[in-house]
Amino acid sequence: MTSHYKSNALNMDIFLLALAAFFAGFVDSIVGGGGLIQVPALFSFMPGTAPATLLGTNKMAGIWGTTVAATRYMKTVSLRWSMVAPAAFMAFAFSFAGAFLVTHIPPTYLRKALPFILVAVAIYTFKKKEFGADNKPVFSGSKETYMAMLVGAGIGFYDGFFGPGTGSFFMFLFVRIFGYDFLRASAAAKVLNVACNTAALIWFGYSGHVLWMLGLTMAVCGVGGSILGSHLAIKHGTSFVRKMFLGVVVALICKTTYDGFLK
Incomplete structure (x- = not known):
């Protein structure tokens, strides 16, 4: 009887984690921030599991949905690969470095500063109603490439070292610095996010901190959410993405304030 009850409870936990992965994939495919849903769910339903293993499983679950979203955007939204590809390389390298460093130095001060940022x-x-409404690139040529590499390195390192809101930060900077509209910024952010997640997953997988079967189950659901989310973003355009971006940033403020000061 007890064994049967535990089995049912485990199945329910897996179902709820799969549901969380679907919604995480949906949100992440539009504006980033899927970890806001997926990571707390993993920590809530698996409290006895090592944090590093939960973070590794989160990367395993999330990377496939992010990849699908990036692929769908690339079919519809034109990207400047001369800029995006070097930036993705830097994001990969520095995300790996950040993941390595966090095993030695806890991100205590960054956690407390994040809500204010x-x-x-x-x-x-x-306040800037026109912010991200039109696509008006500010830079071109090698200058755009070098600026993008700096963004990829900085946010990539942040993703490996800490992580919450990485996709949203990429989006904001592509709009603010490069003059992209929100739809193109979301497409570029997805590519860089895939690079960051791949680097972190390599590290966690090598360290033995991934629950592969659970991660794969959540990945399938995350892909479903990503397909739906990217479809809606492409269909409804920049205005829809801007509203989602603001909603996710507000949610991130609440979550990071709680984690940094109230928890």
Whole structure:
């Protein structure tokens, strides 16, 4: 009887984690921030599992949905690969370095500073009604490439070292620095996010911190959410993505404030 009850409870936990992965994939495919849903779910339903293993499983579950979303965007939205590809390489390298460093230095101060950074991002986006509405690239040629590599390195390192809101930060910077609209910024952010997640997954997998079967189950659901989310983003365009971006940033402010000061 007890064994049967535990089995049912385990199945329910897996179902709820799969559901969380679907919604995480949906949100992440549009504006990033899927980890806001998926990571707390993993920590809630698997409290006895090592944090590094839960983070590794999260990367395993999330990378496939992000890859599918990136592929769908690339079929519809034109990207400047002379800029995106070098930036993705830097994001990969520095995400790996950040993941390595976090095993030696905890991100305590960054955790406390993050809510204030996100508040500034939210206020700027809300006040600038035209922000991200039109695609008006600011840079071109090698200057754009070098600037993108700096963004890839900086946010890539942040993703490996800490992580929450990586996709949203990529989007904001592509709009603010490069003059992209939100739809093109989302497409570029997905490519760089795939690079970051791949680097982190290699590290966690090598360290033995991935629950592969659970990660694959959640990945299938995450892909479903990503297909739906990227379809809606492409269909409804920049205005829809901007509203989703603001919603996710506000949610990130609440979550990171709780983690940094109230937990």
